[in-house]
Amino acid sequence: MDSFDFIVMIIKVLFVGMLMVSMAPVMAWVERRGSALIQNRLGPNRMGPLGLFQSVCDGIKFAFKEDMISSHVNKFYYVLAPLVSLVPAFMTFAVVPFASNLVYEGHEIRFQVANLNVGLLYVISIASLGVYGIIIAGWASNNKYALLGSLRSSSQMISYELSMGLALVGAILCYSSLDLNTVALYQGQTLIELGGFAIPKWGILLQPLGFLIFCTAAFAETNRLPFDLPEGESEIVAGYHLEYGSLKFSMFMMAEYANMFTASAMMVTLYFGGYQLFPGMHWLLEMMNLSGLSADIARVAFEMVSFFVKCAFFMWFYVWVRWTLPRFRYDQLMDLGWRVMLPLSLINILLTGVLVYYGVI
């Protein structure tokens, strides 16, 4: 690795790191304004244009609040818990590619922090570490409601990780690769040609059932409504982060939004073509009539735009669902996980296996 690669790596890490950190304030704003839009009210509109600085103010407030630690908590684990849930949330995005490779003066630049050939496994394994933060928080808080919340969350995460993993098996069978870059490239192929209009081979068309299962499980994994039982503010007050305040609380919130973003990115990469351009953007790119390096840079820019637009749609989808649906009950959630999602994902694997065997997909 020479100095150029090193600098590129630093820039990539910084970019992704800042992206994850800024996700919480941006999403907090989207959530507030989005819920206001859905609920026919204004939402925060005083701080800055469209209330954009409201989240900044919140950040400042969190930072300057007294960092109280109740006397009855187990201090070591209490302080550890937010970190344990935050770090894996920030780590998972590392393997997601957000544009295709670019060759610059003989250097191949990958738009992906880490190019792992087991990227998919990495995401699943690291994402599942996040639950430890919640369990530790609930346990260390020494509070009955917090413990109930963390119990709920651990059983929920484990149940839904099963169907999530099995839904991914179908996708892996299709793409025959665990490397997310390969997965994204695979989806650039044409599925069928319809009168000059190429329908790309996006995962949603190959794995519709798998996508539904993955999407539902992702909601459960990120503890969002209708699966926000670990928080369940009307039943168990605030669940696992009941005893947390100031920056520690905001770390849980940042972890939640980072997890949401990673889940959206995974949905996009696995089922919506990753950084593959939207239909029509190819045409626009050709219209620009560029060549050489500028053509490559334009392509990368277009790919990043399409990737982040797709991600933004799923982030909005999270917000949309949250303000529309009521919450499940704990046993109904388990029922759904084990009696509906698990058999469905097994059926999905069987179907995909048969189709792959006969060479249909």
Added chain:
Amino acid sequence: MSPERMGIPNTANIHIEPATVNDPDDLWGDSRVIVNIGPTHPAMHGALRMVAQLNGETIEKSYCEMGYTHRAKEKLGENRTYHQFVVYTDRLNYCSSLLNNVAYSLSVEKLMGLEVPARAAWIRMICAEMARIIDHLICVGINAVDLGAFSYFLYGFHQREEAYTLIEKLCGARLTTSFTRIGGLMYDAPDGWEKEVKAWTVETRRVLDEMDELLTGNKIWCMRTKGIAVWDKKQCVEWSVSGPVARAAGVPIDLRKTDPVMFYKDVEFDVPVAQNGDVYDRYLVRMEEIRQSLNIISQCCDKMKKGPIWVDDKRVRIPEKEVVQNTMEGLIHHFKFFMTGFDVPAGEAYTSFEAANGELGFYIVSKGTPRAHRMRIRGPSVWHYQTLTPMVQGYKIADMVGALGSINVIAGELDR
């Protein structure tokens, strides 16, 4: 880290008394988790407390406590004149204070044998139904919030604020209205008020349809509410449950139909009755009652005419400002009227009125003085709250939250 440092006392040397046998209220006997739900729990509407023994998430045993909002209203009723007590009725069921005002005035008027003029009665009916609507809107809304559907709540809440604006035009206050007087009203309705009310009913009907679309058929909502916290017809009768909760279980009693006061026999409306007595049926009954109340309001708006709002009885009528400020007799009358109040003939009367939650009754014993000798209030929430413990036995905590929302216990009315 040692348990002591974590704040957990060392229990090795503490002698624990064995559990009392066969005491249904004893929760502390075994090692199950006991959670204290309330009095400051977000799902407890007002300061209510439930102590529940949990097995996992299931409530095995529980007991409820009340009294956190006790303000000795009934005793105050014996120390205040009849007019002064109107403001205390606002704080009974504070979600529908107009209804309490109307019910209280009716009971004192019954004791005195007064009948308010037609216009006052029509306005009172509009007030009562509007209060019923805002109470039901908040009840179904909060019930939905407790089960996670927040947007639904705000849809209804917006219309509720509009209703409050109309109420503000009527009496200058939004929450604590104190609108009625014995034998009349605080003010006459402003010009064109009934037109605004009618426009509001049209808009509310539209919003209700929207709310219906959002939640009534929702799969998760049905899963969360159907068959939950069932309280059947027989139990309702045995536990004196009234109002929408009883009607959801198939008890077809509505005091507006069975014992009509004012002009309730002159307006057309239906009494919705459901059969299952679960949270979902209570929700449906409330939604339908809102629609029926809107019907009543628009009929009232059509039928009400200009006219006096005060009964022509010098005993109770607040003297006109014109007379008070220009004549000596008027001034003295005014002074005496407000300083000592008016005498109510000796006797006793119980008047009940169909409030938003059920039968709201005032039992007043008079010894012929300006203050009641005894005043008792039958708040429907008391009867509903006592059913909560057996109702949620064996259900999950989350169901308890839904059940409490559906019986709509209002702490002000419960503790009085």
